[in-house]
Amino acid sequence: MSHPSLHLTARDFDAYAAEKATSKAYSRPRLEVKQRALAWARGVVARLAELGISVDVHGSDEHPSIRNKHRADCQWVFFWRDQAAREELDRLLDRGRSISDVIDDPSPYTRHAFLALRLSEGEVQVCFAVHPDAKVDVDNLRARLSASDDATGEPTSLAAELTSALHALPEQFSFGAGGGDRVDCSAATPEAITEMLRRAADGQVPLWIGWSVPRETAVEHADILDEQLEDALVALAPIYRLVAWSRENDRIALDHKLEGIEQERARAHAELEAENERWRSEQARARERSMEEARARGDERVEASLPARRPTLATLFKAASNAGAGRGEPRHTPKHAGEGGAPARRPQHAEAEQQAKGGAQPRSSAEPAQRAQRGPAGEPDAARVTLEPAKGGVIEKGSRVRVRRGPFGDKIGVVSELDGRGGARVLLGLLSTRLELDDLELVADSRERPALSTSHRKPLAPTPRRAR
Template sequence: MVFGLGPDKFSGFSAADFDAFVESKWSSNRFNMERMKVAGKLAALGKVIGPALEAAGFPLESETSQANPTIFNGNCVDSGWLYFQRRAQDRKMLAALLDKHNTMAKNVADACPHHQHIILFVRVDRAGIEAGLRIHHNAWLDGHNLFDKLKDTWQHELFLGLIAGLSTDLTIDFGTFQTTGGSKVDRDELKRAAQAFGNPTESLLVVQRFGRDHAEIAEPAFAEQLQRLLTTLAPLYQFIAWSKENDHVSIKDQLPAQASPELVSLSSVIEKKARQKKAGIKDLSLAPQRKVVVLKGVFERQKGVVDSIDSKGVAKVLIGNLAVKIPASDLKVVD
């Protein structure tokens, strides 16, 4: 799902879009509207790229990052993201396993959802545009799935072939290893890079950069260029991303077994109430499609409709033609 303020069709990026992320604005709510306009353009890009990925056999969900500074992004918005990730039901299946692996302190320190899973992405900051594939070092499941997969000689060769087939415009940063698309990769160097997983930098970043002065980024046709780029990277995404059919870390047995529909229904109600209390949600009737009023913050006294509530107690609320993320504890049901 995508959130922002902007046109339904992508019209290109302007200097104002990049200036929305100058350092002096990172932690200020005064510039939320500027960043929301960028989020709107990214959402429009998602409407072009998402269907193309699905048509190519890669049905991923798109989302944009928060445009306003909150505790969930460290009160700092230095860039805007459009990212494509595994679908909600698959993320839900993996949530307990990921939470078990990461400490609570680690989850609080980095609550960004696009750091938990492998993604295809478009990123806007002051300098320009980045687009590509990314595994953040917190996306440990997908990262370790790749590294364990590379222990197999045949899979190793397939990975080298995928890298060699990429455009020379792409830069590949893999731990201690850097190269460009189309390059012949040294096997031993790649092995050493894989062993460096878990360092506090990007674990894998395959990216093409466009400076803010590039003429093509101001044109509507730039959407098709990004569509081709991410569609080209989709096979690499599929090669890496963990799934039950691509399980090289042997975790299938750790996933919850399917329960009967009746038990699922009952347990989901109980779990929902427990999550709400744990997240500090005062109004337990809060749920998607409920009308609410904001109790405090930038949107205090504004009314809206809840779109969804995540496991950390953050609600996505539609206020007029805006979609914003607000702690659920700051909302009250009014209908």
Template sequence: MTHAPLHLTDSDFDAYAPEKSTSNAYSRPRLEVKQRALAWARGVITRLAELGITVDVHGSDEHPTLRNKKRVECQWVFFWRDAAAREELERLLDAGRSISAAIDDPSPYGRHAFLALRIASHGVEVCFAVHPEAKVDIDNLRARLAAKDAADGTGPTALAAELTAALRALPEQFAVGVGADRVAASAATPEAIEAMLERAAEGQVPLWIGWAVPREVALEHAEILDEQLEDALLALAPIYTLVAWSRQNDHIALDRRLEGIERERARTHAEASAQTEKWQAEQAAARERSLAEAKARGEAEGPRVSSLPFGFGARAGHGAPRKPSLDTLFKPSQKAEGDRDRRGGKPHEAKAPQAPAAPREREQTPAPPRVAPTPAASAPAPVASSNTSASAPTTMEKGARVRVLSGAFVDKIGIVGELDGRGGARVLLGLLSTRIEVTDLALVPEGRERPAIQSSHRRPTAPMPRKAR
């Protein structure tokens, strides 16, 4: 054995423990196992090719995905029919499959018979398996088992005997069964296999034929395990050849159905191509008619005189003015000469442009002398009117003007809003009102000419006069 070894260890089996199956933290060790298994599988492919069996190899996902239902409980390495054969069969397999079934089980491995290597936490196994969803392979197997002897119509034919002989040729460690219900492969009969297929269809589990190696045994014999697993897969190769459908192993006349499908596809493709060519021809004819009609309209209307100068959309020979040259550029036009002949005189000469008049100098007017501003006279002090005698209030009552003697509003002038009879007064201080003790208020004399509401504001001081420069 010259290919890469598998070399399974304790850590490899531990990576597929049930408690780690949904975690991405163990994707790295599982990926390493997958890479070693795929490298080991290349040697198996070479030996199968020597037997005339062409297969592709694929590995299951090492991290939780929809294909493994978000659980990585084992690592599969599949050996199944090549891509061309799978594509040929999937036209039939997908025809009767619902969208819900495809969403529920998006993995394609259940629709084909396959050989496989499986590594789980409890051990390693090699097997041949066929799922009930692999309808073509299941029907082919049923046809082989159901065939009767042509002589008396009771005994098995050579087809069924060929399968049972291949099962008896397997090593005694090999078993056949559905799920956990397994028997020795050498004891299997056509009737027992048919019963197993019925149980597989009811439980939607595959029919399994193979060899399972417990974890302890695999670790104890790790040095020879790689070669033993490879030989076991080669021993299952005849079972795969007899069960998996191929054109050489066709017991359900599927070859004729596939040929009919191919003919139908070719006919549909030819019809679509003919319709496409017809549409393209119609489009080309329509374009030709449109061009011919446009040309006919142009000839019927005649040449058009363009109003644009030469070189701006006008074409020579279609009413466009002649291109100017050195001979005609500085000569008077025919229209100007005709006008001169009709008037009997010379054409008006263009007046020479006059030079612009020199601008007149702006008259300098003497600026008026600047007069230094006189200091503003101070505002005269208001003279108290002789008839505004201040009347000093004598009692604290509602509406009286008062001055606050202490507190936060000291020296503020307010108006008494009301007296509470307990030695306090509500004083209005502009937009505010507060309760102040009467002992902290002093009456303010008020003149007749000043309104009471304005007496609470201080009089602004007169502005200082500005100094002259």
């Protein structure tokens, strides 16, 4: 299966000229190169996966941005460790990195060892690079180079393994610090590599191992260059495996540090979660208190808006009894003058008899006032109706009684039932209650019957007879 080709041309190299690097007007041709390079890189990823190296592919920005210092003078295609491995190391690398460092260089490519394809105005190159900021990978490389036999002081197989991998590279490959003087990989020694690491750290440039192809050569051999560049990256894979840190290539016992970091991170997460849970519970309690207070205020407003309660029979009776008890004065029923306390009765036909004896006499001036007080004819005078205790009577069913004491004191009721045990059920208006007979006394109605002018009808006048 054929892979997409890179097929570099002179126009591709010209897109990265120095005078075009800061202009976004040339982003279009640079974008086309980037897209072709990323498509070509998929073939490299597949071949590295066959060797057991899992990598992700990323391309640098084709337009001026903060990641490239606002200069798009080259195009990078990075092959580096996958996202899970990067995040695992970033938690360790970010611990000693200040905010100013992040702002000054937000690019993450300097913190990890990587394989890369780089295209600039004058050349195209494939390389393995590790920046001094990639502390884990640099420390892992230093540990490999410094390993020696305690008895003889000679380098161990770890350093020899790295130098052997460098010697196995094609003779066009070299290594050096950044863009400075470079040495052929065939002449590499542990001491030479250590010296290059020192120069890279002093100049804050990456340690570079790779192959550079000039522009003219690349354009002339464009038909075979794609495959040659792919083979060169695969040839650098052993160098990447020996230098880049992994759990299988751990020369600095970083695995234990990562476990400690994970435990610390888990503990911090648990503390934060507990703090959040406490905050949520406090907020829930505060909401409940607020809702209760709001309900209480609402109930108060509703009660304030309701009209005053209307009096009931119970409250009326209680108020009357409390008022009488508070004054301490017995209630008296007015009595009409008469013998034995009985109300005086007016003869029923007094007026008729007087008219029969003495004839028609003018009525006194006080009589209309008396009639006005009595009210309409045939109705009893309300002022004359009194309730008096019955003398020597017996309380029976249907008797009218007065309550002597208790909450219904001085109330008048009707006996509806006698229980035979010294008590009676008394109807007091709408209420019915059981009271002791000792608390009851009979009352009788005393009223004066209204006087009638006469009980006889006047004879009708005879009808005059018609004359014949």
